[in-house]
Amino acid sequence: MEYEAVIGLEVHCELKTKSKMFSAAPVSFGEPYNTQTNAIDLGFTGTMPCLNKKGVEFAIRVCHALHMTIDEVLWFDRKNYYYSDLPKGFQITQDRRPIGRDGYIDIEVDGKTKRIEIERLHMEEDTAKQVHYSNFTLLDYNRAGIPLIEIVTRPTLRSGKEAAAYLEKLRSIFLYTEVSDAKLEEGSMRCDVNISLREKGTTAFGTKTEIKNLNSISNVQKALDFEFHRQAEILENGGKVMQETRRFNEATKETVLMRVKGDAVDYKYYTEPNILPIRLDHQWIEDIKNSLPEFADEREKRYIQTYALPEADAKQLVATKTLSDYYETALKTSQEYKLIANWLLVEVPAYLSKHGETFESMKMQPDQLAKMVTLVSQGTISGKQAKKVFEEMMNTGKDPDVIVEEKGMKQLSDPAAIKAMIEDVLMANPGLVDDYRNGKSRAVGFIVGQVMKASKGQANPALTNQLVVEVLKAKM
Amino acid sequence: MEDLNEKLKKLALKTMFRLSDEEMPAMLEEYDVFMHHVQALEAIDTSDVEPLCFPYEIETTYLREDEPTDVVDVKTVLANGPDVVEDQIRVPKVVG
Numbered sequence: 001m002e003y004e005a006v007i008g009l010e011v012h013c014e015l016k017t018k019s020k021m022f023s024a025a026p027v028s029f030g031e032p033y034n035t036q037t038n039a040i041d042l043g044f045t046g047t048m049p050c051l052n053k054k055g056v057e058f059a060i061r062v063c064h065a066l067h068m069t070i071d072e073v074l075w076f077d078r079k080n081y082y083y084s085d086l087p088k089g090f091q092i093t094q095d096r097r098p099i100g101r102d103g104y105i106d107i108e109v110d111g112k113t114k115r116i117e118i119e120r121l122h123m124e125e126d127t128a129k130q131v132h133y134s135n136f137t138l139l140d141y142n143r144a145g146i147p148l149i150e151i152v153t154r155p156t157l158r159s160g161k162e163a164a165a166y167l168e169k170l171r172s173i174f175l176y177t178e179v180s181d182a183k184l185e186e187g188s189m190r191c192d193v194n195i196s197l198r199e200k201g202t203t204a205f206g207t208k209t210e211i212k213n214l215n216s217i218s219n220v221q222k223a224l225d226f227e228f229h230r231q232a233e234i235l236e237n238g239g240k241v242m243q244e245t246r247r248f249n250e251a252t253k254e255t256v257l258m259r260v261k262g263d264a265v266d267y268k269y270y271t272e273p274n275i276l277p278i279r280l281d282h283q284w285i286e287d288i289k290n291s292l293p294e295f296a297d298e299r300e301k302r303y304i305q306t307y308a309l310p311e312a313d314a315k316q317l318v319a320t321k322t323l324s325d326y327y328e329t330a331l332k333t334s335q336e337y338k339l340i341a342n343w344l345l346v347e348v349p350a351y352l353s354k355h356g357e358t359f360e361s362m363k364m365q366p367d368q369l370a371k372m373v374t375l376v377s378q379g380t381i382s383g384k385q386a387k388k389v390f391e392e393m394m395n396t397g398k399d400p401d402v403i404v405e406e407k408g409m410k411q412l413s414d415p416a417a418i419k420a421m422i423e424d425v426l427m428a429n430p431g432l433v434d435d436y437r438n439g440k441s442r443a444v445g446f447i448v449g450q451v452m453k454a455s456k457g458q459a460n461p462a463l464t465n466q467l468v469v470e471v472l473k474a475k476m
Numbered sequence: 477m478e479d480l481n482e483k484l485k486k487l488a489l490k491t492m493f494r495l496s497d498e499e500m501p502a503m504l505e506e507y508d509v510f511m512h513h514v515q516a517l518e519a520i521d522t523s524d525v526e527p528l529c530f531p532y533e534i535e536t537t538y539l540r541e542d543e544p545t546d547v548v549d550v551k552t553v554l555a556n557g558p559d560v561v562e563d564q565i566r567v568p569k570v571v572g
Contacts, residue, residue: 026544054542
């Protein structure tokens with residue numbers, strides 16, 4: 001039998017505000033335990049939550065990027081459950097009225113575009129961080145109350161590959177809207193996955209399993225691929241898929257059972273009585289939408305249409321916002337669109353991986369790369385010299401002009417001087433003119449090589465080539 | 477119909493409190509009184525009535541500026557903690 005997967009994703013994203021969602025306690029990472037918290041985060045009696053304006057703005061940015069309808073009146077609910085990571089005994093969230101509804105993301109898989117429908121985006125608060133030891137758990141409340149947004153898809157995803165493409169796109173939106181650093185491996189972006197199978201061509205949903213512990217996009221894809229085969233095998237053998245929560249084991253690339261779901265937990269949602277409905281200023285929302293920076297898709301289009309970059313280059317550039325921003329800055333100094341892209345996509349990654357460095361800590365500044373590309377295109381330095389200048393810029397962060405000066409690298413582009421060197425080569429090798437006359441074009445390459453040698457690599461190769469042919473023709 | 481004792485035990489578990497056999501007769505009595513109240517309420521037609529969540533039917537507009545201005549020192553934070561280890565609160569482990 002042929003099966004198809006029905007996949008739903010719930011993504012949590014931590015917003016990089018300066019203070020918490022409902023309190024003015026600081027949001028900062030790597031601080032000593034329990035030093036970034038206050039009476040509201042800890043749920044002390046009599047405290048009142050007070051909503052963070054920036055948190056709302058960030059949520060609106062993402063809503064807009066996901067083409068959602070924005071609810072201009074904010075309502076909050078309490079999600080009640082009893083667990084040690086939740087100091088108040090409930091989490092403030094948006095259950096009945098999420099700020100964003102009915103959005104979508106277009107993804108591309110195997111050359112085809114597919115629209116992934118998004119049901120909702122809501123705002124809520126993070127829980128305390130728990131570190132589990134063999135027989136006890138330690139609690140750090142620094143994370144309690146950090147703003148979160150949760151984004152829930154409709155069950156329109158059909159494969160691990162589609163899920164991965166969706167997550168890549170969503171992550172890029174978090175980065176381009178500058179609301180989060182969105183790192184799955186550090187937990188500032190988290191993903192819960194559920195998957196069920198059904199016979200292809202049918203519409204009823206099968207029993208779904210939920211998968212947790214997914215700390216990278218590639219693990220989401222691997223876990224879903226594994227789960228698809230596991231469920232298909234059960235169904236193929238006439239068995240029943242159990243409704244259960246499974247965990248992805250990174251070492252074995254398999255999902256393993258965590259717990260079978262019995263009665264669903266009753267969260268006893270009700271309206272948060274301490275936050276009256278908040279009406280947002282319509283113009284403020286419009287201003288937020290209008291001030292959003294360009295997204296990856298728009299940049300990609302501009303790179304292809306205006307800069308005539310190959311599609312693959314454009315995609316690679318926009319895939320990482322820091323890389324794309326770097327490119328944008330470089331273009332302020334030089335409009336050699338393709339050449340700058342080449343350096344960024346080929347030489348830079350090669351250098352970084354060779355030296356075990358990261359793009360973010362790179363010494364070479366965008367304007368320096370652009371200046372060096374200009375030096376090449378103006379013929380001041382050769383392509384070969386450029387590689388040396390590049391290495392030096394990456395090593396030291398010096399300006400290309402300074403490096404060229406220091407290393408005496410200036411390319412020799414004076415025709416008279418080059419011609420003189422050509423004549424010297426011909427004098428030393430009298431047979432070359434005859435060779436050329438007899439159709440041996442190798443002679444040209446030989447002479448160019450000799451001139452390069454004589455000039456210690458400083459002669460402009462293109463010009464030298466052109467002059468050699470001129471000189472030889474004149475002697476025929 | 478499900479046995480009422482069993483039903484109340486299940487509800488107790490869901491709402492996370494312990495219900496002993498000694499307490500059960502009192503609980504059954506309370507439950508009976510409570511259900512009479514519910515029946516009285518069910519007699520009212522509420523089909524077109526929105527739930528009332530707030531004492532005032534008003535909207536607010538205030539949003540707090542994003543400034544970290546209120547933090548409590550770690551000693552105060554942990555003052556009520558019955559079991560503190562390295563500035564963290566120690567609790568029983570409840571995951572597998």
